[in-house]
Structure formats: C-alpha cells, structure tokens
Amino acid sequence: MRSDIAWSNAETIVIRGHDLVEELLGKVSLGDFGFLELFHRLPDESESVVFNAMLVSLAEHGMTANAMVARLTYLGAPESLQGAVAAGLMGLGTTFVGTIEGTAKMLQGVSGDDAWRTDDAALEELATGIAEGFVTARTPVPGIGHPIHKPVDPRAEKLFRLAREHGLDDAYERLLRAVKAVAEDRLNRELPINVTGAIGALATTMGLRWEVSRGLGVMARAVGLVGHILEELDQPIARTVQHETERTASAHLVEGNSHG
C-alpha cells in the first residue's frame, strides 16, 4: 500500500518530486500541474501548449446538460457548491465526453507490429479492419461524427494542427483520419473527426492510458462548471427551467383531472 504522489512535513510539501513552494507555485500553471499528475514530470513548452489546448477545448460548451445539472443542484443545495459541480461532472459519461475514452481505447488496442506508422498500405489495412469492426457491429465509430460541427469540427482540426506544429508524432492522427475515411465510405456520409476524437488521439500519442483519458474532460469541465454556478448566482435560470418543465410535462395530468 503505497502512494508516490506527495509527502509533507511541517515546512515542506513535495509533489511528484517537486517542492511545491519552491518549484511549483508561481512557476507552473494549473494545466501544467495536470500534466505532472498524469505523466509524473512537468511538460516542456510544446507539450504545455498542446496539453492546455486539449483541456481548454473541453472546458466550456455553454448550456449543456451538465451545466444545467450543476445549476439545478445549486438551486436546492446552495450550501454545497462542490456538490453542484460534482453533480454536473457525473454526466460526463459515455454519451459525450466518454468518446475520448472510446477513441483512445480503439487506438491503444492496435497491437502487433508498427508497420502502419510508416507504411501507407499497412495504415489503410489497419484502418479498414478497425472501421469495419464498428460498422459491422452497427456501433458508432468513436471520435467521429458531430450533430452541429460538420463537415469539420474546427476544434479537432486546430488541436491536430497545434500538435503537429509543436512536434508531436502524427501517427495516431493519420490512423484516425484513415478510420474516418473508411467509415465515411461504408456509411456514405460525412463524418468529421470531433473534438473528443482528436483528444483521444493526442492523449494516445502522449502516452496516457485510455482508462484515465476521460479524466481530461473531468479536469476541464470542473473549471467551466464553476463559471456556471457564478452566472447562476448573478442571472439565475434554474428555477425557471424547473417550473416550465414541470408545467409542460404534467399539463396532461392536471387537465385530465381538472374536469373530474
């Protein structure tokens, strides 16, 4: 039973080998600290840019279901801001943010020889196998498709561009694009690589285990949800949403009974 994350005594706190007060505070940003948590070393400048961009792209998506959850929870329990944010985070599951995990798992499941990294025919063959597995199972290919941001998701393209500009290997990007092309061909429609797909590919390139990749979304959205609680304090909407929903959803029952 051991943990290697941190230790402290009265004068010193050390996190992953770095003295908190001397080496981290004032020198390291929250996003870079997240990199330290996941990779056990601080990022270089290029890694910092790409990693923070991945997080920022996930932090705020406007009035999503989880933002509404945070606000509705805060309405009932204003004594527990942490509970409202936590409630919001609990919706970051398979439907939305979980596709990071799906993409990372798909890409990290590639085994055997690495020919595909340099050989276009091998890449093509690998991508075809992956895509057809999903198409045959009538399951959505993770990381591909978006209801609004099509034919391209500009966030995904930007993240890939940043990664290339900062020297990250682009093998998983190319593999995901090849998978996408096969899927588009088989399903006969345009399927953009979406932001969570790009993040799943970049996290894989960086060496993050797929099992924890959903955590990128959790780190980032915690930041955004605090912003929603603040706005709810200033411009509340939760009570109105609740009243309107209750009224609309139960109108047939109330009416059905008002003549009784």
Add this chain to the structure above:
Amino acid sequence: MRSDIAWSNAETIVIRGHDLVEELLGKVSLGDFGFLELFHRLPDESESVVFNAMLVSLAEHGMTANAMVARLTYLGAPESLQGAVAAGLMGLGTTFVGTIEGTAKMLQGVSGDDAWRTDDAALEELATGIAEGFVTARTPVPGIGHPIHKPVDPRAEKLFRLAREHGLDDAYERLLRAVKAVAEDRLNRELPINVTGAIGALATTMGLRWEVSRGLGVMARAVGLVGHILEELDQPIARTVQHETERTASAHLVEGNSHG
C-alpha cells in the same frame, strides 16, 4: 432566462466573447481559462501567475480523505471515472476547503468606510472587532491555524509574496494578518495564516464573490483527483484499505460471536 457564457454555430464557438479556435486554443492555459470563467476577461501576465499559483496550491494534498473517496468509489464503479472524481470533490466542504469561503466571507463582510486600508489604527480596530466576534462565539477564525504547517504555512506566505511581487493590493493580506495577531493574543497560541486563508484573501482582492470562492478548490482538486485514479490503476490501495478497515472495525462483533 439568459446565459452570456458561450454560443456556437457549425463553424464557430465563442466563449465570453473570445473565438475558441482562433483566440483561445494554443494561447490560453486551463488556469487562465478558469480566470476567464470567473472574471469574464483573460488575466494579464501578473494575474495569471498569482491565480495559477492559488489553484496549484490546492490541487494536490496527497492521500487526503477525498483522494481516498475517489479511489474507493473507483473500486466499485470503474465504468465511471467521472463519478469517482465527483465523489471525491463532494468532500470539499466546510472542514477543509470551505475555509476559503469562510475567510472570503469574513473579509467581504467588512463594510462602511475604507479608512482601514490606509490607517493602521483603523485596521487594528477593525481586526479586533472581527477576531473578537469569533473568539467570543468560540468559533475558529477562518483562514487561521493549521495542525501541521505551523508556526507558518509556507504556501500561504509564498502566495502572499507572489501577489505583492505581481502588484496586487495587499490590504486584505494586512487585514487578515491583523485579525490573526488579535486571535493569537486572545487565544494565547500561534495561529499561522493557512493556505486557504491566503487564497480567501487573494480571491477577495481579485474581486471574486465569496459564495463561489470554494470553487477554486473544486477546479484545482479535480485535477489532482484524476492523478489519484491513475495511480490507483497502477498501484491500487482501495481494496486493502477497505479490507483492513472492515476487519478492524468489526473485530469486536466477530469475536463476540465466534464463541456462540
């Protein structure tokens, strides 16, 4: 019913007036994005240093109760990493992180004229009134005292030093120090300003409403808790902790019955 945080169409996502793809990704770190959420503008360089330092000081405290909660929850529900982190965040209440809120509320409750900001006698009088209110009520003064980091909490001192070096007004730091001095005098023991106390003072200086100040801890600890889940995957401790606790806590019952 309106929200001013974000809007989007197929090609563009705009957050607090900034085009996500063009102006934020690759340029803004997660911590700076948190500043944008809370203050509706990006930080300047000095603000960025101080704000990120505040967050980083809260992100990781080793094997705390909430880190254990995240790990024990993950043991039961590995399908829901977001749930494990959310469970961990729910403990960021009045006992630990809530003291940010307590300090900020105490400092933001100062009303009337601002003489204390420049007049030492007025500062002393104000601090005495505040401290004696808590001492009389036999309630701990928020932001003061620490079981381990004494006589000084090095994180608090570092944060204050960074803030001064980066040009933040130090009125609330001075007020908190004056409150601390009165409390030490009345209670006759050393009471360091702790890290959450310093953050409560700095958040107040920055203009953050006390009601949302606990959110700084939530933003930061979400980052740390993902690190704990990753370590739990590699070096699990939750099952052992649970078994040991169960065995120890129920030993008297099992023994009491084994002779029956």
Add this chain to the structure above:
Amino acid sequence: MRSDIAWSNAETIVIRGHDLVEELLGKVSLGDFGFLELFHRLPDESESVVFNAMLVSLAEHGMTANAMVARLTYLGAPESLQGAVAAGLMGLGTTFVGTIEGTAKMLQGVSGDDAWRTDDAALEELATGIAEGFVTARTPVPGIGHPIHKPVDPRAEKLFRLAREHGLDDAYERLLRAVKAVAEDRLNRELPINVTGAIGALATTMGLRWEVSRGLGVMARAVGLVGHILEELDQPIARTVQHETERTASAHLVEGNSHG
C-alpha cells in the same frame, strides 16, 4: 475504531443484532429496515406506520429540480444509473429537504425545564421566543410556509393525525403549531406547517438527532429518483429540456452575432 452495524462470516450475516436471513428477509420492509438503521431496533406496528408515512411523503414530488438532475445526468452517462440518482440526491439541501433539519434543530434546541410540555402558558412563552428569534433575524421560520399547499399542507396534517392516532406524544407538534401561530401574527400572513416541518417535529419526537434528519429525505427520494430514470428510459425528456434551455438562454448571443 469500531462499527456496531453488521458482521458476517460464510454462513451468517448479522445486522444490528438480527440475523439477516432468518429474522429480516421476508419479515421486515425497507422502511422498517430504515428504522432499524436509525434507532438500532425494529419499530413496533404503530411506529412502522408513522415512520413509513414520513418517508413516503418525501419520496416523490413529480418533476422537481432533483428529478430533472437525475434525468439530465442519465442522458450523459447511461452507464451509471447510480451516478444519476446520486446527482439528483445532491440537491436535497437547505432549500427544500433541508427544512426537516432546520425544524428538528429548532425543536431540539429547546433546553431547560420541560414545563412547556404540560403548561400552555409556558408553551406560549417558549414559542414566542423561538418565533421572534427568526422574525427579528428576518430569517424564515423552518417548517412553516409553502408556495402552493396553503393555507394547509395536507401532508403535514395527515402525518400529525397518523402520529396521534398511533400514540406518539404530540408535544413537539403543539410547540410547532404555537411557533407557527406567533409567526403568522407577527408577519401577518397565513403560514401552513409544511410537510418537512411535520417530519422534523415527528423525527424529534422519535428521538432522531437533527444532524441526520435530512437523511429521511435522502432515503425516500432515492426511491423516487429510480422511478424517474425508468420513465426517462420510456419517455425521455432530458434532451428536449436541454435543447430548449440552450436555445432560449443563448438566443440573444446568437442573434447578436448573426448580423455581424
């Protein structure tokens, strides 16, 4: 470090002294088991009726904020039904269910001699002191007032009637009614004792610590929220609510920018 709740070996599980298989399964209902958890003994028949009625009165309130939270969370994370219900429960705070706690705390705060239990003048004096404390502080009196169920909350009256019919002491009911009368007089409006007020009074009569009285709402609402998830599976509303809210709340931003 000891727990007296349960122990087990390969053949036997014992909970608060009762053999689970031989004495509880098939004989004890979930509500009665809740009584066992809180009072460390099984209820008699009368206690069972009243205690279950208290729980049932809290279990389902239709499309409340916490029901919406559970549904919106399930939309994002259908892999984690437990997370959706848990998210819903997190809103059972001071605004709604927390008033059980407020009422119980108010009533359990009565100290000194017990004359008020038998002497009407003492009751009146005690109630006046309590009510005026809240009125002076401009704080709502816990357990009193309801936006819809007025001039009486029929659930509260029913619970009190059941309690009297089943032999519970009515001293705290009388005290709460006296507090209500004073509050109505001072504030010059009708203030029904609401359902959480009645439950706070009955829980106090039963000897439940106020600190855990909110737990009655948590036990009960967990049951109701599972029902909401089931209905969400059959007749989903979460996605529609989210889309409508997003559209309405950000309309001014989208319009403001569509001409740009």
Add this chain to the structure above:
Amino acid sequence: MRSDIAWSNAETIVIRGHDLVEELLGKVSLGDFGFLELFHRLPDESESVVFNAMLVSLAEHGMTANAMVARLTYLGAPESLQGAVAAGLMGLGTTFVGTIEGTAKMLQGVSGDDAWRTDDAALEELATGIAEGFVTARTPVPGIGHPIHKPVDPRAEKLFRLAREHGLDDAYERLLRAVKAVAEDRLNRELPINVTGAIGALATTMGLRWEVSRGLGVMARAVGLVGHILEELDQPIARTVQHETERTASAHLVEGNSHG
C-alpha cells in the same frame, strides 16, 4: 415532453393515480412505494414480501467501500449529509451491485421461443449456450460466485425460497441454476448463486427492465448509508482511517527524505 408520475394542486397530490394523502400515507410502506415507482401499481401482499426482501438484502453490508466513502465525505463536508450519501452511492457500479444488472441483462437477453420454461432439455441447452459464451470470453458469469459466502450464499437461497412460497414463477431461477451448473462444470469449481444474481433473476421475473435493475441497490443502500452517517456522528472512524492510510502509503517517501 410528458411525465405520468405525479401532479398536484393546492389541496391534492396524486402519484401514479393514487391520492398521496388519502390512499398512500399510513397505508403504504417505503418499499411498496418503490414497487409503485417501478411497476406503476401497488404490490399485492406476496409481491410486497418478496420485493421488500430483495431490497433489505441489499441495504446494509457493513463497512463496505461505499460506507467508507460516505463517512470520509461527511468528514470533509458535514454541511451536506445528502452529498455524503450520494458519494457513497456512486460506487454501486459494475464491481458490486452492478452484477444485478449483468444477471438481469443475461436473462432478459434470452429470445425466441419459450420452450425452455417447461422443457428440461431446452433449458439445459439454453443454459449451456449462455454459460459457454462467458467461459469462452473468459468473463465472469454474472450472478455467480462469491469470495466469502460459499458454497452457498444464504441470502440468495432465502430470496428464491421466499419467491417460490409466494407464488412467483421460478423459470428464471431454474435457468440461472442451470447456467451455474454448466459454469461449475466447465470451470471446475463451486460457484454459488450470489445475492445480486438472485435479485437479477427475481427482478426479471417481476418484469423489471435490466437497465434500471441496478436501481434496486441504489434504493436500498441509500437507507443503509444514512445509518452509517449516524454511526459516524456517534463513533467516528473516518479521520483515523485517513490518517493511518496517509501515514502507511507515504511512509517510504517520508523516510526516503528524512535523511536528505
């Protein structure tokens, strides 16, 4: 967008067609109310016995991981009892309670003709197919096996006996027993049907969709976790567990550095 669960006006609250005050309070127990939520009608006496027994068997398992989570969360945020219970519930995932869902899904996945219900050879063939699917995939068969309660889980046997005595069809019990026998044969070890397996089978017999079957555990454990918070108030263990874990897990780091 409609909900059929409840409606109300100033005088009346109606839940699934029943007047709350007139027909439910004082007449219906919390467990029976749970039946109403799931099946949209009240249980008859036999159904009530079996359904409540299923819930009670899940309500309390002593110092489990989720009980520890609730207590550790309460340590940090005593202002939010609902958050502590909710945190505890979040661990009711695939590892423990989720096996109800696994069993129910396995049994509800049986399609085609119903010969197996009356024809032993068909039952045997069906069970063999199911069991071999899991054995081949090297996946545990849901609802079978237990680390402590072996060779039989007495709770499972009791639940099945209660169900038969109260007239429930036993087809799914027989199917699960047949699956178990094949699995024992193929894996060459004793595998008791466990309590969550029995509940998955009985829930299937009752007609509960597998997607919501995990909700039985959530309903029940919410009751048990409130009991743990109450005991934590009286006999706290969370702080000790946390200190001991922290000390043990970081001993190597502290020692490694104390000579530096």
